[in-house]
Amino acid sequence: MLISNELSEPPTTAMRTVARLALSGVLVLAGLSHLLWAREDFQAQVPRSIPLVPDGVVMASGGVEIMLGADLAVLTRDRVKIGRIIAAFFIAVFPGNIAQYRNTRDAFALNTDRRRFILLLFQPALIAWALWSTALPTPNS
Known part of the structure; x- marks a missing residue:
């Protein structure tokens, strides 16, 4: 089922809307953690x-x-535009995750090379989440 309104909002699906709003919450929470409790x-x-x-x-x-x-x-x-910007942001910060892995820096309970490497695998998933949840649905979605 497609969801749209008369203000020329691009169509979407309920599942993409839920995913988009969940990503929104993750981003706000992550941003707050940058500023408040996890700066170090x-x-x-x-x-x-x-x-x-x-x-x-x-x-x-x-x-x-x-x-x-x-x-x-x-x-x-x-x-759609914001989703692309978020994907670009996730790509832009990826070198930080790589630096944490390559330089064996402990943070966020990532205190082994294996844990730091697993974190690297999540970045492509975040990029895909941003793009999929904000994309226009295809006829088969």
Whole structure:
């Protein structure tokens, strides 16, 4: 069943809407954690090759995550574009996950190489989640 409204909102499905709103919540929660209770852990993911203060990078990325999560929930007419921006954001922060793995930095209970490697596998899933939940449905979806 397709869901749409008369304000030229692109059609979607109930399942994609639920997935989009769940991703919105994940982004807002992650952003808040960047700013409030996990700032130090997130600093472990900032590659040392970036010539910026790690805490500033963490705070900026947290703010971006909150903004993207909020936009994803309320700007439904722009959701396809926002989904692509979120996917690009997930790609942009992926080097931080790689740096945490390559430099064996402990954070978020990721205190073994195996756990840090498993984290790397989640990034493509996040990218796919952002794109699928915001995409226009195909005739078979």
